[in-house]
Ligand code: SF4
């Protein structure tokens with residue numbers, strides 16, 4: 001098979017994109033890795049906690065160290081990493097339009113495009129939500145772990161998924177007090193071991209509770225919370241006021257699918273993985289066969305699954321470009337798929353596994 | 369399926385409503401050592417009762433006393449016969465779910481993971497807390513270790529009155 005010498009372009013240098021680029025480069029394929037940020041690593045450098053998973057998923061290692069290792073590996077391999085480079089356009093013929101440093105704009109023809117664009121944090125609107133001091137949990141995490149700035153002294157965390165409880169824990173580690181973690185659902189969302197470590201630090205966790213409004217003059221001074229009924233409607237007479245100066249929202253993420261839509265990738269609605277997302281097959285190929293989607297854009301999961309998806313797509317793209325034979329591709333992806341399967345088990349993983357199966361089935365049906 | 373006699377009823381299950389497991393919930397999961405066991409030898413308590421994809425406790429144990437196996441969402445199972453109470457699994461667990469407890473006469477000892485500043489020092493008088501973060505009793509720090517292999521998770525040993533051994537899980541931040 002003749003080798004395609006046009007580069008594979010990987011958009012997004014988070015865990016998924018880094019792994020995709022590494023696998024492509026390892027196979028000898030030309031690859032460009034682009035990221036709009038000044039530094040690669042995506043969210044990994046904010047993850048100061050030890051990861052879950054098994055040893056082969058780098059469990060027990062802090063996310064920040066996994067990020068450093070991936071970076072070192074990509075530098076050792078000599079991958080062309082273009083930072084401060086925003087991919088603003090992508091057409092179905094794989095013409096990539098990039099803007100570098102907000103000054104220089106150029107286009108190039110890619111042989112394959114791997115979209116690892118991640119996800120965007122959701123917000124919930126409530127009276128007072130535009131006051132300074134209301135921010136997403138990811139924003140608070142960036143402030144403390146990247147910029148070393150404490151966003152506030154007393155914090156209310158809205159949302160009890162893993163993001164909410166992990167960021168609550170890290171805010172306490174950074175020296176803040178967390179006044180409460182509230183959750184509208186009847187059960188807390190995050191792993192029990194995460195909620196337990198925050199709870200034993202004295203943080204109340206309140207289920208069936210929502211934020212009603214934020215109060216304050218120049219910024220947040222108080223949060224009014226209330227219990228909710230089975231339909232998430234606030235119950236009259238249950239309002240309480242908490243003295244807080246910061247309100248963090250950890251209410252889920254939505255896949256960032258803009259470029260996939262521009263490329264004409266068909267999307268599918270999967271609420272349990274964050275909303276609309278591109279369909280993909282078992283090798284992470286979208287409905288546009290030369291465009292792959294990996295990581296949170298392909299359904300919001302975790303860094304560990306994002307890395308495996310990135311590897312899967314990188315290996316397959318290198319194969320489809322003629323840099324790996326089918327036996328080698330099968331061999332390399334078999335390991336990756338086994339590890340992915342292992343990460344999608346148990347009460348938390350099974351839901352994601354079923355959702356992923358639905359995406360594959362829909363892809364099969366819609367664009368076999 | 370008949371309910372096992374010590375299965376907690378719904379009101380006793382607090383992991384998903386209050387954020388921390390109740391004693392009843394932990395007993396039903398079989399992870400709370402008896403007073404006799406605690407008096408006989410230091411007991412590892414693995415308070416990890418929810419299926420999550422995780423197994424560093426297993427890989428950290430040099431004795432093969434902790435088993436998760438396949439799939440890695442299995443709950444960890446402890447073989448007390450094999451455990452030497454070396455404590456290596458305490459900082460290895462990313463969930464900070466492992467502690468070691470023991471009883472000596474009217475005093476109890478706990479070894480627990482610690483990731484806050486300031487790190488306590490030997491001899492510090494501290495307040496021991498239960499799983500909900502409530503202060504339970506006073507305690508004294510006996511030792512603090514944080515070798516490089518712990519990767520910045522310190523392991524603190526503290527002692528406190530024996531009667532609180534079931535409830536104590538950690539200490540209040542300094
Ligand atoms: S204390 Fe040591 S021997 Fe016992 S389970 Fe933990 S690592 Fe294994």
Ligand code: SF4
Pocket residue numbers: 193414415416422423424425426436444460461462463464465466
């Ligand atoms: S390492 Fe900790 S959280 Fe992970 S399975 Fe073992 S006890 Fe549970």
